[in-house]
Amino acid sequence: MKSKNVAIVGASGYSGEVLVQLLLNHPHAELVAVTSRQNAGQPLAQVFPKFASHPKSKTLRFTDPNVDVLSKQTDVVFLALPHGVAAEFAVPLLAAGCVVIDLSADFRLKSAEVYKEFYAHDHPAPELLKKSVYGLPEFYREEIKKSLLIASPGCYPTSILLPTLPLLKAGLIKPAGIIADSMSGVSGAGRKAELDYLFVECNESVRPYGVPKHRHLSEIEEQLSFAAGTPVTIQFTPHLIPVNRGILTTLYLAPSEHFSAAAGAAKLAEKISACYQAAYANEPFVRLLEGKALPDTKNVVGTNVCEIAWRLDPRTGRLIVMSAEDNLVKGASGQAVQSMNILCGWPETSGLV
Amino acid sequence: MKSKNVAIVGASGYSGEVLVQLLLNHPHAELVAVTSRQNAGQPLAQVFPKFASHPKSKTLRFTDPNVDVLSKQTDVVFLALPHGVAAEFAVPLLAAGCVVIDLSADFRLKSAEVYKEFYAHDHPAPELLKKSVYGLPEFYREEIKKSLLIASPGCYPTSILLPTLPLLKAGLIKPAGIIADSMSGVSGAGRKAELDYLFVECNESVRPYGVPKHRHLSEIEEQLSFAAGTPVTIQFTPHLIPVNRGILTTLYLAPSEHFSAAAGAAKLAEKISACYQAAYANEPFVRLLEGKALPDTKNVVGTNVCEIAWRLDPRTGRLIVMSAEDNLVKGASGQAVQSMNILCGWPETSGLV
Amino acid sequence: MKSKNVAIVGASGYSGEVLVQLLLNHPHAELVAVTSRQNAGQPLAQVFPKFASHPKSKTLRFTDPNVDVLSKQTDVVFLALPHGVAAEFAVPLLAAGCVVIDLSADFRLKSAEVYKEFYAHDHPAPELLKKSVYGLPEFYREEIKKSLLIASPGCYPTSILLPTLPLLKAGLIKPAGIIADSMSGVSGAGRKAELDYLFVECNESVRPYGVPKHRHLSEIEEQLSFAAGTPVTIQFTPHLIPVNRGILTTLYLAPSEHFSAAAGAAKLAEKISACYQAAYANEPFVRLLEGKALPDTKNVVGTNVCEIAWRLDPRTGRLIVMSAEDNLVKGASGQAVQSMNILCGWPETSGLV
């Protein structure tokens, strides 16, 4: 299989670190550049000592990001940058012929208006929104194969969309009234020196934030609306909990058909089970839990897997679906590598197991 | 103020430990006995080294629980026992003239049938259900004053009822469709040697459990039904997170009157604010957060305070209410002491600040 | 007992926060001012929501530190400032007649030369070094009573000096070759927005730092030298561990007299036990552990107690002494309040149990 040269722009944050790890050990991709303005000039292992034992670490040094250099060296460029900044690199890199896999929010939406509403500035490159593909492989695999610009999904959106999209597409749940309650590890806040994310401020603490209008709502609702064929508005509450990595999402959904303990529950359960089996039985990175098992982030951290379990509650008539993922892997860098594997024609699990 | 002799039956668990701490330092109560079958004979400080510097620790030694001895020594007995076992002590202690404050679930429900449904055995003393008072002082203060048997509320119920009851009583929210999503520290599981609660199994993990029918639903729904004047069924999902103490609950509620960003939101907000002010402005142990502040367990752990904040979401028409408490204090032992203060005629905050 | 007005300069850090907590609840001290340059103008409860339920929190607001205002308002001023800055306030406050209790390193040493060697700048007020008293009450109680300037000890020094000084004074250990190995919670690093102290950087991590010449060595060695009557140089290695609060120190000491399993061990053990009993049996804040018990930070966090245990090792001829304290209480703010109690003539345990 032909290998490709890849680069990471903005490699000194937490998702950058996981990208480095995955790409250093990837069987087909060759990591040839890592950039970081504040760490330019430093060897990779000075910023991330854990990579010091990797043979490639000797030759990799952070550089200032330079589009000309990058476009000559590389076939695929990962952008692990803040929104707004990512687009500034994506435009010239695409023009220079690179494939771009963007981990920011810049190309996840189809609507520049919604982008402005949620991100509070004009979209920096609205003409690219038509060309980008939402990099959720389980639903956009064919489009990813043909795309030059992948907008890799956010961490919360992945944990919400994977459990919800199959049910919505199958018409098994109502598009209205969806509630998503999520708990995230602190790496989700990024590697920024801010008081709020100090050890002592996060340890022995749990707190909600961004209530009621978190930015990730925009991409979640756009994708749900596409699936439902009708505009979908959801309730979403993120919470910060004292773990490094992991997101646990609990979803409250209304089945389209009425059921109760006495009637309909078994039949509905069969339909839901069949729907999830059809969607995910052959997916390498979605794990449907069986029996009494419920998702637990410790079973997925460090992997590209999203665990899903569900329960019908005949007392309330609701369907409860729970998911667990590693916010930095399936919720960010692992999923981006999965997209790369697809668009490069490599086995989808390359470097991910 | 006349002091009283108090005892704790089942003092070697986590809520027992907090009871010991509160009662050792209480200005009016004299802790005269602590019992524990497995620790009988051991000095208090051997089981809980942190109390070794307290002057009273020298004379306190765990004993086997004995109703005759307890009833002679003490005016008030706290039961920190598993459900089912608590009733076995409550009956003879009450008969012997003691006031009983029970931290178990045995006397929280008015219905013996519901008890059986949720606890899977016949109620051991159904005749006492009429006499017991649900020990949530903010709503049953007058009844507590006159009662000899207090059923101190569960930790999750306290975190759900305090934010919900005022709104339901005022008719500001619909009784149907309530969802409560809670995250609890591991002390909530008790001090039991079980694999599931080992450090390595809980650390770097978050997981739901008891979905969809947790036992605490029974008392939550009974109290909500009393407040609404109509049967209330709710959705409740508890999660285990890696902190020692603290519960954060996020509630999804439907306001009785429609509102949107354009219309009605400001007026509804005023009503909710007024409702909470009327209920809690003078309550020493409920803190209504203002401005941008949201609850955080680290601000309440070690105190008897429950923090509450709320947001109207004009996008969904919902009211989101969030609460934070220490599951072992306001969610258990602190609230039990608050009830003791009330029924003994002492200032309600005695020994709690 | 006559109460006194007290102020805290630099009250927005972690030791400032604990000082606020202790002084808000102190029976004889009245907290009348809290200063902080970056938080000036904000109510106390905005910076520390946990104090919002305290009655005094309504009237306390952070101010810019102003010596004139402070000296008119207050009898005792606590300085919770970085070294170098503390002296700038201490000089005029003392001149204005205030008692100053300084939690920084500025007045802990008697030698301005050693200060310069370890803190890398000239001492800002060397003339005050003669007047200051090292605020370790167990050893300087009489001097504290008469002093106007207390230099409250550092957290590591307290955990090392309390176990070592009695043995050294009694001649039971050799002054040479002492090794102190300490583990500290992250609050010891202060409330500063730095990458190194982010949750994700500290959680699931343990690391040494400041090897081999940590600044605290200067005051530790000065105090040990005073006790030994000869210059003492020690080995000290601090480690950062993922807890909020607590220091555990393990000391490796050489008994002055030889012993072995066969001979001398029992007699030496008696002498050590008698030495510690003489030093600490009546001290309210030192707890000598008995039997098989070993120190554990969880038994002292939130208290002003230092736990001590020791073992003779006949295999190596060494004495191992272990201590545990809360770095923010006995290691900082609690000890400072203890000194205040002593110099104000109040019971030494006031506000500390």
Place this chain on the structure above:
Amino acid sequence: MKSKNVAIVGASGYSGEVLVQLLLNHPHAELVAVTSRQNAGQPLAQVFPKFASHPKSKTLRFTDPNVDVLSKQTDVVFLALPHGVAAEFAVPLLAAGCVVIDLSADFRLKSAEVYKEFYAHDHPAPELLKKSVYGLPEFYREEIKKSLLIASPGCYPTSILLPTLPLLKAGLIKPAGIIADSMSGVSGAGRKAELDYLFVECNESVRPYGVPKHRHLSEIEEQLSFAAGTPVTIQFTPHLIPVNRGILTTLYLAPSEHFSAAAGAAKLAEKISACYQAAYANEPFVRLLEGKALPDTKNVVGTNVCEIAWRLDPRTGRLIVMSAEDNLVKGASGQAVQSMNILCGWPETSGLV
């Protein structure tokens, strides 16, 4: 390369879990059996949900350990059992022609007397002590190649021996007076349902244990004595800290030659550096840190690497050496796999990077 069939006896503990992970993904070893008395009959993924996505997990099921079955199926058997029990399996498995890699302490010592002194029972198979090889590849690589019984080192011993052995062999440090101070994550205590290792008992806590005579001393001292050519007795204090995985060891050593800031330090530093370079520059799993870097467990957890850094202290004349490893990988299962790679003639890093 010819693959081999391997089995794990006692696979349901924490080192068993890591062995499963490493062997499931090993390029040359085929994991054909996992045994566990309490989990016999359960599929692998029921006990360890994290392996559910691995293709081999479908066919692996825990069985009762049976020597006949194991010896027919497998070439190499890993024993992850308590000491005493391990020998019961090793004897018949060796007799049946299997290679045995034992992670317990049963075959680490050459002296059955020392075994009895430290483990409090007669050695169950003293005749095998001559045949076993201490599985520390950096020092016994040639012996491992020819051995049928590998005694894989303990976690603490590995963290102490790797930094110490080269210096001792080179005569750069004195054999007397060595002190090792270690901090370990809770997985080191094993997967046992005991109160002491509950989340709430370990979180926000640090405590020493096993002072002054921990069992691991026996193998540490035996290996140090072999290297020094003279009996060596050391001081060793383990501490339990709230992390899942990782050991940080700080060693206090006495250089053989005197040095001071003024004289000899630079020359001695060169010798130490040269010694470590000679020992480890080409070792894939020992990382010598450079410049200001100090070991941090978070840089080695999940890898088979041991980080080492050192400092000369001219104030005390001591050499401080610090190491970090993952107690379950380089300290247990990873090192065992490293030995397997060596004895099977596979690249030593197979399945370990």
